[in-house]
Amino acid sequence: xxxYSTWFIPGRxxxxxxxxxxxxxxxxxxxxxxxxxxxxxxxxxxxxxAINNVFKVGGxxxxxxxxxxxxxxxxxxxxxxxxxxxxxxxxGIVAFAGETGGPPVFCVGKxxx
Numbered sequence: 001x002x003x004y005s006t007w008f009i010p011g012r013x014x015x016x017x018x019x020x021x022x023x024x025x026x027x028x029x030x031x032x033x034x035x036x037x038x039x040x041x042x043x044x045x046x047x048x049x050a051i052n053n054v055f056k057v058g059g060x061x062x063x064x065x066x067x068x069x070x071x072x073x074x075x076x077x078x079x080x081x082x083x084x085x086x087x088x089x090x091x092g093i094v095a096f097a098g099e100t101g102g103p104p105v106f107c108v109g110k111x112x113x
Contacts, residue, residue: 005043007048017043036066042059046087048066051068053067053089054066061076063084080102085099092111093108093111095109
């Protein structure tokens with residue numbers, strides 16, 4: 001499979017994303033564990049601000065959030081077909097950027113942790 005993105009907190013959690021999302025708690029763990037198997041689309045970026053506040057974005061404007069217990073799909077109701085490629089989470093704000101083949105898409109929201 002293909003991987004597009006990494007995000008980590010050194011010594012606590014490591015994620016890779018692409019054709020699935022995988023996690024390790026330590027780099028010395030023998031294998032990566034698949035997380036959020038409900039996502040059928042590629043994840044193109046994964047970012048977070050804490051172990052219990054991780055976002056992923058990708059194909060068909062797919063957005064997911066991990067709260068420390070479960071992954072939840074966020075429905076943004078974007079009236080176009082396209083992909084999110086950019087993602088950042090900082091100071092209580094989450095931002096997604098993507099393309100549609102027409103107008104660009106940029107979403108900013110308040111992240112309630």
